[in-house]
Amino acid sequence: MNIDSIKRGIVLDHIRAGRSMEIYKYLHLDELECSVAIIKNVKSNAMGRKDIIKIDEDITIDLDVLGYIDPGITVNIIEDGRIVEKKHLELPQRLVNVIRCKNPRCITSAEPGLDQIFRLADRERQVYRCIYCDTEKKKG
Amino acid sequence: MRHLIDITDFSVEEITGVLDLADKMIANPAAYRDTMHGRILATLFFEPSTRTRLSFESAMLSLGGSVLGFASADSSSAAKGESLTDTIRTVGCYADIIAMRHPKEGAPMAGSFKSSVPIINAGDGGHNHPTQTLTDLMTIRREKGRLDRMTVGLCGDLKFGRTVHSLIGAMSRYEGVEFVLISPPELRVPGYITQGLRDRGIPFCEVETMEEAMPRLDVLYMTRVQRERFFNEADYVRLKDTYILDPEKLRDAKADLSIMHPLPRVNEISVRVDDDPRAVYFKQVRNGRFVRMALITTLLEACDEH
Numbered sequence: 001m002n003i004d005s006i007k008r009g010i011v012l013d014h015i016r017a018g019r020s021m022e023i024y025k026y027l028h029l030d031e032l033e034c035s036v037a038i039i040k041n042v043k044s045n046a047m048g049r050k051d052i053i054k055i056d057e058d059i060t061i062d063l064d065v066l067g068y069i070d071p072g073i074t075v076n077i078i079e080d081g082r083i084v085e086k087k088h089l090e091l092p093q094r095l096v097n098v099i100r101c102k103n104p105r106c107i108t109s110a111e112p113g114l115d116q117i118f119r120l121a122d123r124e125r126q127v128y129r130c131i132y133c134d135t136e137k138k139k140g
Numbered sequence: 141m142r143h144l145i146d147i148t149d150f151s152v153e154e155i156t157g158v159l160d161l162a163d164k165m166i167a168n169p170a171a172y173r174d175t176m177h178g179r180i181l182a183t184l185f186f187e188p189s190t191r192t193r194l195s196f197e198s199a200m201l202s203l204g205g206s207v208l209g210f211a212s213a214d215s216s217s218a219a220k221g222e223s224l225t226d227t228i229r230t231v232g233c234y235a236d237i238i239a240m241r242h243p244k245e246g247a248p249m250a251g252s253f254k255s256s257v258p259i260i261n262a263g264d265g266g267h268n269h270p271t272q273t274l275t276d277l278m279t280i281r282r283e284k285g286r287l288d289r290m291t292v293g294l295c296g297d298l299k300f301g302r303t304v305h306s307l308i309g310a311m312s313r314y315e316g317v318e319f320v321l322i323s324p325p326e327l328r329v330p331g332y333i334t335q336g337l338r339d340r341g342i343p344f345c346e347v348e349t350m351e352e353a354m355p356r357l358d359v360l361y362m363t364r365v366q367r368e369r370f371f372n373e374a375d376y377v378r379l380k381d382t383y384i385l386d387p388e389k390l391r392d393a394k395a396d397l398s399i400m401h402p403l404p405r406v407n408e409i410s411v412r413v414d415d416d417p418r419a420v421y422f423k424q425v426r427n428g429r430f431v432r433m434a435l436i437t438t439l440l441e442a443c444d445e446h
Contacts, residue, residue, distance in 0.1 A: 105265050107244040111224050114250055121332070122339075132246020133267055134332050 009034070010061060011076040011083075012053040017041055019070055020051035026065050026098070032057065064092035068099075068139065091139075093120050095128060099137055106133040142442045143252045143259040144435065147270040147310045154438075155310070159278050162427070162434035169202065172433065176205035179440060182235035183209035184227065185262070186218060186242040187368075191403060191425060192262050192271065196239045199432035208235065225254040232256040237440055239271075243368075258439040266300030266366070272402050273306040274435060275428040279420055280359060282427070283398045289316035293353050295383050296322075296363035296408055298329040303402040304363055308333055312342050319344035320353040324382050326375070327365070350383055355392045360385070362401045362408050386410040393418070400424060 015023060020038045023029075029036050034057035044050040058077070066073055067089040075087040095118040101108045108114050108130070118128040118137060126139040144150065150158070165172050181200040185193050188211070197207045210216045217227060224242070228251040231238055239260040240248050245267035252259040263269045281287050292311055294304050298321055308329070311317050319337070321329050321344060328334075328346060337344050347353055354360075365380045367373075384407055385399070401409055401421040413419050 103245065105243075105245050105267075107224070107242070107246040107250045107264075110244050111247075111250055113223070114225075122335075129332060130246070132249050133265075134245075134330070136332055 005081060006035075006054055006056045006078050007081050009057050009078050010055045010059065011078060012055075012061075012066070013050070013074045013076055014044075014047065015051035015053065015073055016047070016070055017049035017051055020053055023053060023066065023069055023073075026069060027061060029053070029055065032059065034059075063087065063089060064095060065098050067092045068095055091120055091123055091126065094118070099128070101130040101133060101135055101137075103130065103133050103135040106130060106135060108132055141255070141258060141446075142439055143248075143255070143261075144270050144439065145249045145252055145259065145261045146268055147273045147306045148313075149270070152313050155274070155277065158274060158431065158434045158438055159281055161437065162274075162278055162431040163282075165430045165433050166427075172203055172437070174204035175437065176200060176203035176440065179203075179205040179237070180235040181205055181207050181209075181436065182231045182238045183207060183211075183262075184216070184231060184238060184240040184242075185209065185211050186213040186216070186240070186247070187263070188212060189241055189263070191428065192241065192269075193239075195425070195428040196260075196262065196271075196432050196436075198429050199436055202429065203433055203436065205436075224251055227251075228255050228259070236443075237436060258443060260435065260439070263302055265302070267302050268306045268309075269302040269402070270306050270310075271432060271435060272303045272428070273310045274431045275424050276303070276307050276361070276400060276402070277310055278427045278431045279400065279424045280398065282423075283420055284358065284396075287311070287317075288314040290358035291318045291320060291356050292359045292361065293320040293322055293350075293357040294329075294361045294363070295350055295353075295385075297327045297365045297379075298323040298363070299327040300366055301363040304329065304361070305333060307361065308337070312337060312340065317342070320357065321346045322348070322350055322353055322383070324348060324379060327379060327382075350385065350389055351392070354389065355394070357397055358394065359398045359400060360393070362399070362405070364401075364404065364406055364408055381407055383408055384410060385413055387412050387416065390416065390418070 037054040039052040041049045071089045076083045077085040117131045121127045121129040128137045237258045239262045241262040245265040248261035298304050367376050397418045399419045
């Protein structure tokens with residue numbers, strides 16, 4: 001299967017197979033007017049199978065969201081049909097309005113307009129913690 | 141702007157500074173009688189309180205300052221649906237410093253984001269209670285002469301016990317402190333706290349009976365099983381009388397044990413223990429006023445410097 005290469009835009013590579021639709025949703029790619037290609041189950045030497053997303057426009061990507069969903073993703077910035085920058089991600093220290101606190105006793109369940117903020121508590125165990133009530137959210 | 145939301149917002153050195161100032165205030169209260177003249181403390185208590193609210197008010201009045209506020213959410217605009225952050229912004233126009241208690245965890249932190257004056261967390265749900273911890277630290281230091289090298293037993297509702305969470309956070313920063321966590325399985329300390337102790341290599345154990353821990357304790361910190369934290373009344377009724385400290389249970393305790401309680405108590409400490417010289421819970425109440433005087437002074441002086 002062939003998807004045209006893009007002249008100027010972004011390619012999200014090394015997405016774990018099956019996670020591309022989740023990323024599509026989190027990054028609100030459905031709101032874009034440019035072409036967006038989701039390529040699933042591409043053969044990969046390193047990963048076996050992977051997903052790729054190609055975005056035919058140079059948009060601002062929320063790298064924190066992307067790093068939280070899958071820190072293994074590579075963000076390739078394309079200009080004049082060539083990769084001009086490769087960004088490797090990691091779990092972000094802080095997440096703002098990406099995940100929600102499930103603790104019914106937390107102030108976020110009662111106060112309108114309050115940002116949902118989590119901080120990375122344990123990188124190894126991939127655990128985040130609500131800054132307001134300390135409720136843990138394990139990634140996965 | 142300095143706030144006190146979590147006890148670890150203050151370094152060990154800063155806490156020592158507050159405790160030293162509180163000791164000076166106890167020794168010579170007259171010297172501080174007018175130091176906060178013209179300043180206003182707002183006590184915003186969205187949840188009922190006797191000791192904490194009155195001790196804050198007494199503290200500010202003892203410093204020559206003034207006090208305003210409300211004692212329940214029903215008597216504030218929260219009852220009309222006003223958001224917490226709007227309330228805090230409003231009160232910041234009337235007061236120089238705010239002490240707030242709220243049933244929701246993290247409410248003081250949320251308030252601090254929009255506040256133009258220092259916020260003191262006077263208890264947020266079952267989460268934290270840093271000013272009770274200052275009171276507890278002051279009491280332990282005055283009783284023992286130190287805050288390091290001791291075994292601290294915490295007993296009762298360790299899950300929703302906000303005073304317990306803050307006290308562990310504070311005491312775990314001192315050298316040679318061990319914790320014995322005494323609770324039924326349903327009311328154990330939240331996992332994030334025990335994980336934090338594990339990560340930092342701080343010794344602790346979790347047990348279910350007071351008796352097995354008693355002989356090695358230097359401090360026994362009793363807590364109430366709090367009806368207001370349970371969604372299910374049956375669970376409260378089942379657990380409320382799990383631990384009752386009486387003179388018989390103290391038979392194997394050390395002669396210099398300090399028996400503490402943040403109060404109010406229900407049944408968890410028999411009144412027969414009150415006359416035991418090791419019972420220091422009413423000393424805690426007294427210390428609470430002075431340590432809050434020291435805290436208000438510290439936060440407002442930090443404001444003045446900036």
